Structures are given as C-alpha cells and as structure tokens.
Amino acid sequence: SQQGEEDPQALSIQEGENATMNCSYKTSINNLQWYRQNSGRGLVHLILIRSNEREKHSGRLRVTLDTSKKSSSLLITASRAADTASYFCATDDNNNDMRFGAGTRLTVKP
Amino acid sequence: ETGVTQSPTHLIKTRGQQVTLRCSSQSGHNTVSWYQQALGQGPQFIFQYYREEENGRGNFPPRFSGLQFPNYSSELNVNALELDDSALYLCASSPGADEQYFGPGTRLTVT
Numbered sequence: 172s173q174q175g176e177e178d179p180q181a182l183s184i185q186e187g188e189n190a191t192m193n194c195s196y197k198t199s200i201n202n203l204q205w206y207r208q209n210s211g212r213g214l215v216h217l218i219l220i221r222s223n224e225r226e227k228h229s230g231r232l233r234v235t236l237d238t239s240k241k242s243s244s245l246l247i248t249a250s251r252a253a254d255t256a257s258y259f260c261a262t263d264d265n266n267n268d269m270r271f272g273a274g275t276r277l278t279v280k281p
Numbered sequence: 282e283t284g285v286t287q288s289p290t291h292l293i294k295t296r297g298q299q300v301t302l303r304c305s306s307q308s309g310h311n312t313v314s315w316y317q318q319a320l321g322q323g324p325q326f327i328f329q330y331y332r333e334e335e336n337g338r339g340n341f342p343p344r345f346s347g348l349q350f351p352n353y354s355s356e357l358n359v360n361a362l363e364l365d366d367s368a369l370y371l372c373a374s375s376p377g378a379d380e381q382y383f384g385p386g387t388r389l390t391v392t
Contacts, residue, residue, distance in 0.1 A: 216381065
C-alpha cells in the first residue's frame with residue numbers, strides 16, 4: 172500500500188517560476204526521500220531528509236520536513252523546462268521497504 | 282546513469298504465462314529491491330533482498346518471487362500472469378540503508 176500522498180497531483184508553471192510540491196504520510200519514519208521520474212523511466216534520487224532534520228538544500232532544491240504534521244515539501248526554485256517530470260516522495264520506516272506516493276506531475280513551460 | 286541495468290526493456294506476455302525479469306546492480310551494492318509501478322501511480326514495493334536472502338516483502342502474492350546472486354544480479358519471477366500485472370517493473374540497488382539507485386525499468390504488458 173502507498174504511504175505518501177503528494178499534492179497537487181499536477182502542476183503547470185512558466186520557466187523561471189518556483190514550484191512547490193507537498194507530501195503527507197501516515198506512520199513514523201526514519202527518513203523521507205524525494206525522487207524524480209521522466210516519462211516512465213527509472214527514478215532518480217534528489218534529496219534525503221532524516222527525521223531529526225527540518226530543512227535541507229541541494230542546488231535549486233529545498234526540502235522541509237515537519238514530523239509533527241507528518242508532511243514534507245519540495246521547492247524547486249527558478250524552474251527550467253528540463254525540470255518537467257513526475258516527482259515522488261518516499262518514506263522509510265525501517266521495515267525494509269520504501270513507500271512511495273502517487274506523485275506530482277510537473278510541467279514547466281518555456 | 283545509475284549503473285543499474287535491467288532487461289529486457291519491453292516484454293509482452295499472455296495471461297497465465299510466466300516471466301523472468303533481470304537486474305544488474307552496482308558492484309558492492311548488497312541490497313536490491315523490486316517495485317511495480319502501474320500507469321499513473323507511484324512504485325509499489327514488491328520485496329527486498331540482502332546478500333541473497335529475502336529481507337522484506339510488500340503486499341504481493343507468492344507467485345511473485347525473486348533471487349539475488351553473488352555477482353550483484355537479481356531476478357524477479359512472476360508466475361500465472363494476470364492482466365493487472367501489466368506495469369513498469371523497477372529494480373533499485375543500494376550499498377546500505379538510505380539512497381536507492383534505480384534501473385530504467387522493464388515494461389511488461391500482459392494480454
């Protein structure tokens with residue numbers, strides 16, 4: 172069963188704008204990860220945030236984690252057309268499985 | 282490029298048949314996980330292997346089985362294929378607990 176739920180399901184923005192995607196989950200976690208997927212291909216790891224961290228940055232990516240609300244957000248700043256993809260959050264609860272949400276489909280228009 | 286490869290890229294099978302999908306992990310990655318991704322959905326965890334032993338399993342029936350070999354390759358076997366088994370099958374390897382490196386996937390179509 173899926174753990175996370177991304178919001179919104181789809182997002183369309185203009186190049187240069189910021190994109191924010193949210194993820195909610197249900198159980199306690201060790202860490203939360205964000206992945207990107209282009210057109211039904213393999214997933215690419217973007218960033219991992221541990222349960223004792225509140226914010227993390229990687230290039231144009233900023234991830235926040237609020238364990239009290241069981242939610243996370245991914246911010247992509249100064250978006251580019253090449254950022255067009257599906258973005259998934261995945262939670263690791265130390266049960267040797269990783270649970271993914273249904274994803275947010277981001278379209279960045281040039 | 283994640284260094285993880287999968288074969289075949291695409292596969293068409295008939296309901297009731299059996300299929301074997303293959304994955305080659307990065308050298309040194311002792312953990313491999315398999316996922317099923319239906320169209321428009323996120324990946325669903327099938328099972329994980331660590332050093333050739335099953336180390337966790339999702340909510341999939343026993344007709345989904347796997348093997349992991351000492352040379353960092355692994356297999357996913359599905360018996361008695363059903364139409365709902367049509368999906369993208371992804372393998373992911375990791376050296377430890379955190380980040381996983383995904384292969385490009387095998388697109389299985391069951392008719």
